[in-house]
Amino acid sequence: MAFLEFRQVAVAFGAYVAVEGVSLRVSEGEFVSLVGPTGCGKSTLLNVAAGLLPPTRGEVLLEGRPLRGLNPKAGYLFQQDAILPWKTALDNVALPLLFRGVPLKEARARARAWLAKVGLERFPDRYPHQLSGGMRKRVGLAQVLIAGPKLLLMDEPFSALDIQTRQLMENELLRLWQEDRKTVLFVTHDLEEAIALSDRVVVLAAGPASRPIGDFPIPLPRPRDVAEIRLTPEFLRLHREIWDLLRGEVMRAHAGA
């Protein structure tokens, strides 16, 4: 049984059909990336998986059962920071526990442990504006992971970071993921990032009515270093193979824009 399954999902915004006939199965513990040209519906599909957006047609199954309303197993990390500027790093991370009624002292103790896991143990009292972009991402990641989601939905989480910080964060994500292998659905424009991180890369067609047109297993060994893995012949072979398909869709999207 798939952990998460899209079954013939379509989403229309008024008369515009963004995605149509999307069927996709993600196994428990699998790291799957969605790549595709701009506007093809990647974020739309993540929103459907999060239960934030009901499909116009078709359905999403979570552990075999139709998803109704918000996805209770999912944690969502967006491109923009979702952390609160008036709270410290520690209290931002503690927030999901406080919402659940965990007492303040316990929530802060657990948040402290999560800050340490993402390498911020020395900065619990800093406010977001006193942190770098990469550090804010770490706070965001800890804030999502502290809630213990079984499914991680990530929408271009590192795209605003400079390349070195981005690679550090990608390695950090892989390290945390190796610990307990959550199921991950990761959206990115960046094919290299998708290959470096994933077990599988799914290519979406240019919109309208986008759907998966390619599904590529990534049999690269783990643990991986995202900077080093990019230099291996197997990585380059996979990149060429997937780009052969993706290139046409990117050109179609630009021609239609």
Ligand SMILES: Nc1ncnc2c1ncn2[C@@H]1O[C@H](COP(=O)(O)OP(=O)(O)OP(=O)(O)O)[C@@H](O)[C@H]1O
């Ligand atoms: N709320 C909305 N109302 C109308 N149209 C929308 C809405 N949300 C998305 N769309 C349209 O649906 C299509 C898919 O959007 P989506 O944001 O999912 O694409 P994407 O692949 O994530 O894009 P990008 O890579 O640029 O972030 C786009 O054409 C977009 O303009």
